[in-house]
Amino acid sequence: MKIISIRALPGRNAYSHHSVIKMTVDLEVLYQIPTMEIPNFNEKLINILPTLKEHKCSEGYKGGFIARLQRGTYLAHVLEHIAIELQNLMGYSISYGKARRDSSPTVYNIIFSYMNEVAGIEAGKLAFRIVNELIEGNEITIKEEIKNIKNKALKIELGPSTKAIEKAARQREIPVMRIGKGSLLQLGYGAKSKLIQATLTENASCIAVDIACDKELTNHLLHQNNIPVPMGEIAYTEEDAVEIAKDIGYPVVAKPFNGNQGKYVFLNLNTDEQLVKAYKTIYGQVSYPLIEKHIYGDHFRILVVKDKVVAAAQRIPAHVIGDGIHSIKTLIDIENENPKRGEGHEKALTKIKIDEVLLFFLKKNNKTLASIPYKGETVYLRENDNLSTGGTAIDVTDKVHEDVKKICVKAAAIIGLDVAGVDITTTDITKPLSETRGAIIEVNAAPGIRMHHDPSLGMARNVAKEIVASLFSEEYEPIPVISVSGTNGKTTTTRMIRHILKEAGYNVGMAVTGGIYIGDECVEVGDTTGPSSARRILMDKTVTAAVLETARGGIINRGLGYDLADIGIITNITDDHLGIDGIETLEEMAHLKAVVVEAIKKQGYGILNADDRYCLAIKDRVFGKLILFSKHADNIHILKHLEEGGNAVYLKNQIIYLANKQEQIPVMNIKDIPATYGGILIHNVENSLAAIAGAWGMGIEIERIQTALKKFKSDERQNPGRFNIYDIGDFKVIVDYGHNYEGYKRIIEGLHKMKANKLIGVIGVPGDRLDANIYDIGILSGKSFDHIFIKEDRDLRGRKPREVANLLYQGCIDNGKAAQQLEIELLEDIALEKAINIAKAGDIIVVFYEKREKIMEIIHFYQQQYDMASGSKKEILMSM
Numbered sequence: 035m036k037i038i039s040i041r042a043l044p045g046r047n048a049y050s051h052h053s054v055i056k057m058t059v060d061l062e063v064l065y066q067i068p069t070m071e072i073p074n075f076n077e078k079l080i081n082i083l084p085t086l087k088e089h090k091c092s093e094g095y096k097g098g099f100i101a102r103l104q105r106g107t108y109l110a111h112v113l114e115h116i117a118i119e120l121q122n123l124m125g126y127s128i129s130y131g132k133a134r135r136d137s138s139p140t141v142y143n144i145i146f147s148y149m150n151e152v153a154g155i156e157a158g159k160l161a162f163r164i165v166n167e168l169i170e171g172n173e174i175t176i177k178e179e180i181k182n183i184k185n186k187a188l189k190i191e192l193g194p195s196t197k198a199i200e201k202a203a204r205q206r207e208i209p210v211m212r213i214g215k216g217s218l219l220q221l222g223y224g225a226k227s228k229l230i231q232a233t234l235t236e237n238a239s240c241i242a243v244d245i246a247c248d249k250e251l252t253n254h255l256l257h258q259n260n261i262p263v264p265m266g267e268i269a270y271t272e273e274d275a276v277e278i279a280k281d282i283g284y285p286v287v288a289k290p291f292n293g294n295q296g297k298y299v300f301l302n303l304n305t306d307e308q309l310v311k312a313y314k315t316i317y318g319q320v321s322y323p324l325i326e327k328h329i330y331g332d333h334f335r336i337l338v339v340k341d342k343v344v345a346a347a348q349r350i351p352a353h354v355i356g357d358g359i360h361s362i363k364t365l366i367d368i369e370n371e372n373p374k375r376g377e378g379h380e381k382a383l384t385k386i387k388i389d390e391v392l393l394f395f396l397k398k399n400n401k402t403l404a405s406i407p408y409k410g411e412t413v414y415l416r417e418n419d420n421l422s423t424g425g426t427a428i429d430v431t432d433k434v435h436e437d438v439k440k441i442c443v444k445a446a447a448i449i450g451l452d453v454a455g456v457d458i459t460t461t462d463i464t465k466p467l468s469e470t471r472g473a474i475i476e477v478n479a480a481p482g483i484r485m486h487h488d489p490s491l492g493m494a495r496n497v498a499k500e501i502v503a504s505l506f507s508e509e510y511e512p513i514p515v516i517s518v519s520g521t522n523g524k525t526t527t528t529r530m531i532r533h534i535l536k537e538a539g540y541n542v543g544m545a546v547t548g549g550i551y552i553g554d555e556c557v558e559v560g561d562t563t564g565p566s567s568a569r570r571i572l573m574d575k576t577v578t579a580a581v582l583e584t585a586r587g588g589i590i591n592r593g594l595g596y597d598l599a600d601i602g603i604i605t606n607i608t609d610d611h612l613g614i615d616g617i618e619t620l621e622e623m624a625h626l627k628a629v630v631v632e633a634i635k636k637q638g639y640g641i642l643n644a645d646d647r648y649c650l651a652i653k654d655r656v657f658g659k660l661i662l663f664s665k666h667a668d669n670i671h672i673l674k675h676l677e678e679g680g681n682a683v684y685l686k687n688q689i690i691y692l693a694n695k696q697e698q699i700p701v702m703n704i705k706d707i708p709a710t711y712g713g714i715l716i717h718n719v720e721n722s723l724a725a726i727a728g729a730w731g732m733g734i735e736i737e738r739i740q741t742a743l744k745k746f747k748s749d750e751r752q753n754p755g756r757f758n759i760y761d762i763g764d765f766k767v768i769v770d771y772g773h774n775y776e777g778y779k780r781i782i783e784g785l786h787k788m789k790a791n792k793l794i795g796v797i798g799v800p801g802d803r804l805d806a807n808i809y810d811i812g813i814l815s816g817k818s819f820d821h822i823f824i825k826e827d828r829d830l831r832g833r834k835p836r837e838v839a840n841l842l843y844q845g846c847i848d849n850g851k852a853a854q855q856l857e858i859e860l861l862e863d864i865a866l867e868k869a870i871n872i873a874k875a876g877d878i879i880v881v882f883y884e885k886r887e888k889i890m891e892i893i894h895f896y897q898q899q900y901d902m903a904s905g906s907k908k909e910i911l912m913s914m
Contacts, residue, residue, distance in 0.1 A: 035109070035166060036060050038141065040158050042151045045565065046633045047593030048626045049145045050130060055117070055154040056591070057144040058136060059162065061109055064169070065140040068106030076103045078168050079112070082176060083119055091115070108133075109165055110142035116161035117146045117154075120176075124153050124184045136616040143616060153187035188377060190215045194484035195232045198498035206502060207635075208512070209597040211569065221505065223596070224513040224543065224577035228505045233453050234480035235505060242450030246479040247292050249324050252449060259448050261441055262473040266326030275313045276306050278325040285328040288312040290320040298391060301417035302328050308398065315390055329473045331461040333419045335427070336434065337486060337497055338446040338454045340504040343439040345486040345495035346431045346463070352386045352415040352424030356407025362396070363388070363403040366415070374488075378422075382488035386424035392416055427485035429492025430463055437466040445477050453501055455481025513577065514540075515596055516728055519584045519630040520605030520643075521623075522777050523721045526709070526756050527605055528583040530725035530746055537742035538734050540579035543571035547583060547771070548754055548886075552576060564588030568595025584630055586623070590615045594633055601731045602631040602656075603641040605724050607648035610774035613804050624648040634658035639731035641724060644671045644682070661731055663723040665716070667691070683727040688713060690723060692730055701726055702740050709748040714787040715757060717780035718748060755886045757781065760893050763900040764875035766790075767866075767893055772882045773800055775810050781880065782818045791876030795819035796865045797842060798826055798882055801833035808838055812845020819880075821872065822846055823865040824858045827884040836860065863888045870896055 038058040047054060069075050080086060080100065089099035099115055110133035121128040131146035148154025160179055167174040192200065196217040200210050203221045211220040218231045229236040234243065245251055253263040265282045268291050269275035279286045288309060289299040298320050300312035309325075316323040337345040354365035366386050369375070375383045386392075388403065392415050396402055399414075407413045419425040438458065446454035460472025467473065486495040514535075518528045525547045532544040532551070544551040545567040550558040552574055558567070563585035571580050572595070584594065607624050617623050631640030632655055640656030642649040644664040650671055653660060660680055664672045667686035676682055682693045685704065692699040704713045707722050722743060729739050748757050758769045768785070772778045778797075785793055797815050799808045815822055824839045824846075839858045846856055859865040862884060869879045870892075883889045 035062055035064060035162070035169075037159070037162055040155055041591070042148065042154060043591075043593035044151070045593040045595065045597065046629060048590045048629055049132065050147065051629075051633065052130065052147055053149075053151075053593075054130070054145050055148050055158050057113070057117070057146075057158040057162070058141060059110070059113065059144060060138075060141050062140055064109055065142075066108075068108060069103055069112060070106035072169060073171070075168050079103070079116075079164075082164065082168075082174065083116065083123075085123065086115060086119055089115055089119065110135075110144060113144050113158075113161050113165055114146055116164055117144065117157045120157040120160055120180060120183075121146075121148065121153055123180050124150075124157075124187065126150060126153060134616060137613050137618065150187045150191055152190055153183060156183040156186065185377075193217055193232060193378070193482075194382065194487065195482050195498075198483060198487050198496075199230060199233065199501060202496070202498035202502040205499070206506065206510075207598075208502070208506060208510070211572070213573075220573060221502065222510075222512055223515065223572040224580060225541075225575055226510070226513050226578075227573070227575065230501075230505070232480045233483055233501060235452055235501070237452045237505070238479060239450055243479045245449050246451060246454070246477050249289070249291050249476060252477050253326075255448055256445055256474060256477070259444070261445055261448070262467050262471075264326040264329050264473050264475065266324055268322050269313065269325050270322055272310050272313050275309055275323060275325050279303070279306070279309055282325075282327045287326045287328050288316060288323045289326075290316055290322075291324040292321055299418040299420075300391065300394070311394065315394070319390075326475075329459040329471075329475065331459045331470065331472055332463070333475075334430065334434075334458045334460065334463055335481070335485065336438070336442040336456040336458060337481060337483065338442050338451075338456060339497065339500045340452050341443055341447075343431075343434060343442055344500040345429070345483075345497045346434045347427040347485045347489055347492075348430050348463070349419035349421070349485070350426045350428065350490075351417060351419040352392075352426075354386075354407070354413050354415065356409055356411040356413060358406070358409035361404050361406050362401065362413055362415075365407070365413075366403075375424075382484055383426065383490070384422050384424055386415060391423075421482060421485050426490040429486070429489040429495065431486075431493070431495055433464050435464055435466055437468075438463065441467065441474070445474055449477050449479075451477065451479055452504060453481065454478060514579045514601070514732060515572075515599040516579075516581045516601040516603070516732070517584045517594070517596070517599040517630050517633075518582065518603045518605065518724075518728075519586075519589075519627050520603070521608040521610045521774065522780065523605040523717055523724070524583050524585075524603075525771075526718060526721045526748070526753055527603065527724045527728075528581050529753050530709070530721060530743065531728050532581045533746045533752065534725065534729045534734055534739055534742040535579045535581065535732070537745075538738045541576055542579050542581055543574055543577035544581045545571055545583055547585075561585075565592045565595030572596060586611055586617075586626060587615075589629055590617070590626060594629065596633075598633050598635045598638070599630075600635055600638045601641065601728045602634050602638070602658075603724050603728055604628075604630060604643065604649055604652075605721065606643050606646045606776070608646075608774065608776040609807060610776070610803070612807075614802055620648050621651070624652050628652040628655045631656045631658075639681075639728075641727045641731065643720070643724070644669050644675070645720075659731075661727045663720075663727045665720060665723070681730070683723050683730065685719065685723065690726055692726070692736075699736065701736055702743065706740075707743045707746070709743075709746055709753065711748070711757075711784070711788075715748070715780075715784040717784070718757070750890075755883065757784065760897065762870065762873075762893065762896045765873040765877040765879065767870070768878060768880040769886065769889055769893070770880060770882060771886075774803065775807055775814065778811050778814055778882070781882075782814065785818075785878060785880060788878065789876075790878040791874060792820040792878075793818065794869045794873060794877060794879040795822045796862065796869050796879065796881035797822060797824055798862060798884065799838055799842065800827055800884075801829070801831035801838050805841055808841040809845040812842040813849045814845075815842070816846030816849035816851035820855065821869075822851065822856050823869050824856065825862040825865040826860045827862075829884070863892055866892050 040057040091099035114131040126149040370385045442456040455478035457476040460470045532542045545562045550562045563583045634657045638658035641661045644662040663683040667684045690701045709718045
């Protein structure tokens with residue numbers, strides 16, 4: 035066995051609307067061997083992973099998977115369940131999985147959910163190793179490996195604050211994209227998006243954050259505005275520290291002037307000796323200490339969002355309660371077993387760490403780790419109360435005095451933070467600070483919010499919801515997202531929709547086969563129809579509408595690059611790309627493409643071709659509302675859909691109509707759409723129907739649609755590589771990306787309606803098509819062209835040289851084409867030159883290209899030469 039590939043599909047995908055791992059494995063000689071025929075396999079597996087007994091599997095009851103094992107199941111199925119259970123043992127609740135055969139009988143795609151990408155991928159790898167070891171008869175233990183994977187996974191785990199923000203955004207149906215492996219999230223798309231890192235929003239300036247990080251500067255600004263703060267200043271030497279302490283009077287506090295999370299904070303220092311020791315610790319570990327007057331009282335965190343206090347918590351320092359038996363060290367170990375405690379920000383509470391600060395505090399209170407507290411004695415382990423150092427929190431939101439709230443809101447505004455954690459020390463939070471001699475100790479940018487969402491005592495406060503609400507008003511409307519898929523026509527349809535939206539005033543981000551466009555600028559050239567291209571558009575702050583060509587390969591290998599679309603369009607489903615990635619039939623291809631019309635907003639539209647039976651087969655899977663389009667007004671599926679109250683776009687007497695049960699609205703004559711060449715290019719008529727349906731679903735006015743499509747031409751500028759016509763002297767060259775049988779057929783149908791002396795074809799097919807498909811294109815070409823030059827793509831896609839060309843040649847010959855009318859010229863640029871050299875007045879050459887740029891160089895060269903020679907082909911040939 036071997037792993038061919040393993041990757042995460044982080045968005046909606048061909049297998050699930052949740053994130054999955056796709057692990058492709060070659061089972062080799064083991065692909066037909068059931069588990070019961072492998073000696074001791076089942077027994078050893080259950081011994082290693084006894085919790086597999088909980089798996090229901092397809093049986094529908096606990097123990098169902100074990101029953102399948104005992105009857106005999108195949109290793110791909112076993113790998114799926116092991117990968118799921120390993121993640122469960124790490125603390126991730128996973129249940130979804132499937133195993134599906136790929137195009138080769140020994141190769142399987144193992145699909146299973148994940149919550150943490152590292153955990154998911156490593157679980158897949160470990161599952162594979164477990165199976166291999168069991169087959170070899172080796173002993174294996176996995177407890178330590180699971181622990182190591184979990185520790186590795188925690189490094190990319192979103193913290194509780196970030197998770198809460200993500201959840202709150204999704205509850206508002208605001209899409210969320212994680213950027214990188216840290217805690218930076220993009221909420222929303224394009225011009226309507228906001229960046230947030232933990233609770234630090236893009237609205238906070240760098241200056242505001244820098245001020246909050248500089249505790250001395252924060253105190254200075256607040257003091258100038260008559261807000262109570264402790265006296266203090268930075269000490270650059272030990273002598274400075276002692277002198278400052280004497281000036282302001284003991285007791286004092288020593289803490290890093292730019293610290294966070296309560297690290298290396300020493301409170302209630304009463305002697306020079308204590309202060310100097312604290313100074314040395316802080317200076318050695320972090321930075322220069324800030325020496326402040328100690329404020330007596332309890333410690334509170336007040337959370338300010340925008341211009342109001344949304345939560346408050348009293349923070350209790352890390353502590354243990356004695357039982358008269360165990361030492362402080364043992365009590366800490368016991369408390370750290372609390373399931374609510376985890377590493378860092380993993381859980382609601384953080385494990386208590388034994389460090390220099392903790393030991394210093396115990397010593398100051400005449401205790402050590404070996405001390406045994408009496409039963410019921412509360413032993414505080416630190417003076418600072420941050421959750422990140424093991425503290426706990428009690429909700430006091432409803433107790434905070436109004437004057438205290440006003441001061442906190444004012445402090446956040448002075449610093450310039452829209453989200454701020456204001457730390458207050460006071461003896462009574464229900465009274466004004468002026469009465470209690472309390473003070474603001476710090477103002478924190480990016481305050482943690484887990485203490486409010488999951489307090490140790492008191493009511494939970496959904497402050498993440500408040501933060502998201504501060505970024506997005508109740509009237510928030512996301513930018514529209516239109517996704518276009520299908521076998522043929524999706525590029526032209528995407529470009530047409532972009533043109534319509536541009537006419538309607540949108541700054542459109544578009545991803546198509548030819549590249550990524552932001553407005554009128556091409557920012558990336560290439561085949562950009564996958565999820566990474568979609569994400570690039572959706573991350574652009576200038577984009578007010580996104581139109582995305584969504585190809586088969588991206589869907590199956592990476593998933594969608596967006597969450598939900600407003601419009602999902604499938605132009606058609608025809609014979610192409612079969613035999614790749616486990617897709618063997620058109621029914622399976624339709625099932626794959628269906629994700630585009632499933633991933634639709636509730637009020638969005640799925641748009642399908644009513645003339646295509648495979649599109650019709652998935653119409654019940656459209657999640658939003660359905661619009662059907664057809665070239666025929668009397669299409670029975672259109673008529674039924676209208677009768678049932680649906681919407682349709684159809685062609686009648688060369689007029690495109692929008693229709694529902696109540697009315698038919700004429701849009702325009704197809705002859706007025708330049709891309710149809712007076713209606714002779716039926717495939718562009720279909721693309722126009724799909725584009726108009728998409729624009730209708732978007733609510734674009736008919737006048738805008740008309741104006742846009744009247745301007746849209748199938749030329750090098752607006753629709754490059756799609757039936758572009760070039761004049762070279764007295765004959766024409768047509769450039770098109772027909773790359774499958776249906777694409778060839780539609781182009782040829784259009785050519786036969788054009789006046790031509792002879793048709794000359796420069797033909798080729800990508801090598802990853804089935805032999806039969808390539809041969810059929812040869813037959814069609816042999817029947818349709820007067821002379822044919824057969825070329826091959828430079829990227830053979832696994833084929834041998836001349837293999838594709840020979841299949842095309844044989845198809846042409848079998849259709850009766852004479853050998854003297856055929857020529858194999860593998861390089862498409864040379865093949866085109868040869869076609870140009872035999873062309874006569876009135877001829878039409880059509881070249882089905884692989885690399886458009888090279889083809890265009892040749893065409894432009896010959897155009898220039900013909901212009902220079904006044905159209906005399908003879909003069910050109912003589913000069914070469």
